[in-house]
Amino acid sequence: MTISVMLADDQALVRGALAALLDLETDLHVVAEVGRGDEVVEAALKEQPDVVLMDVEMPGMDGIAATAALKAQLPGVHVLIVTTFGRPGYLRRGLQAGADGFVVKDTPARELANAVRRVHQGLRVVDPALATDSLVAGESPLTERETQVLRSALDGGTVADIAREHFLSEGTVRNHLSSAIGKTGARTRAEAARIAVDNGWL
Template identity: 55%
Template sequence: MSAIRVLIAEDQAMILGALAALLAGEPDLAVCARAANGRAALLALTAERPDVLVTDIEMPEMTGLTLAAEARARFPATQVIILTTFARPGYLRRALEAGARGYLLKDRPAAELAEAVRRVHRGERVIDPELAAEAWASDPDPLTERERQILWRAGEGRSSAEIAAEVHLSEGTVRNYLSEAISKLGAANRIEAARIARQKGWL
């Protein structure tokens, strides 16, 4: 009986190393690769085809949520666990929609990580129960994928023209999406809209 092969994606190098050390202590688990961002994780997925992917959400290059969706689509044999600081219902909802099988908080005891890896590998779901209840009660993400993508860039300080170039759209269209997002969120401008969306976990 061979060990469960795990890929860890986490942008803070020391935490990445520490998590790897944590799982290395379990005889039935093996950390087959590590990645410091979403893009590197995709490469590692292709090369290693691990049984389980454990990923943070907030990473450079590609967030853990889009990584989860990519992984789901291209490597369905790999189960995804989101491991994050943030107990935002919006994150959980999007994680589940992206096909994640587990959602774990960094607040939880260390032992739960190894246990979660085993359980998703058996095909079970592992969701923080407190968070699951809260997620059901909260209002759903009103933003479309495009709106989120564009609002995120606007929140970083990019201009409409810059965003248009980045996502290959016309500037007018970008302004339309922003206008739509602003009105959906009841904000007065793109800055406030980005702030609200971030706080609700929709970015």
């Protein structure tokens, strides 16, 4: 039986390399490739792949949000997140979004092919080092609103900009930023955002 695979990655060279490697396997066949997160659902509805290899950082929509959207439309599709960024928070959020597996891009080709087969069988595949890091790091300490505000701050928004974007008062935004700074042990909101990014909380 051939397992049909779709690739979602914004780097054309990476997509090409993955497609070439997977097509060397007699039981795996790449049926579609997309370079944006907001193209995932449409392409999957059209091609009906068995497994989607999903990058995290893509334009249009990140891979974690795309995984949740895909699972809502096609719950039977298996998603294997394959990312350069092995951040514990990404792993936790990816699994919460419905991903069936999570590996990093330096995984050897044979192991990646086996990971595709295993998630297709309904098994969960997680990079062991990442799983350990995720347990050590624990859940994000940030509330949903603190996460939103910090993400906007990361994009360079002023307090006034963030307040307008989220329909909050400037005082409320400052409170959320202050709380996020305290929870991350940072000194500034820029440092808090960097810490949150490094842990995969944003």
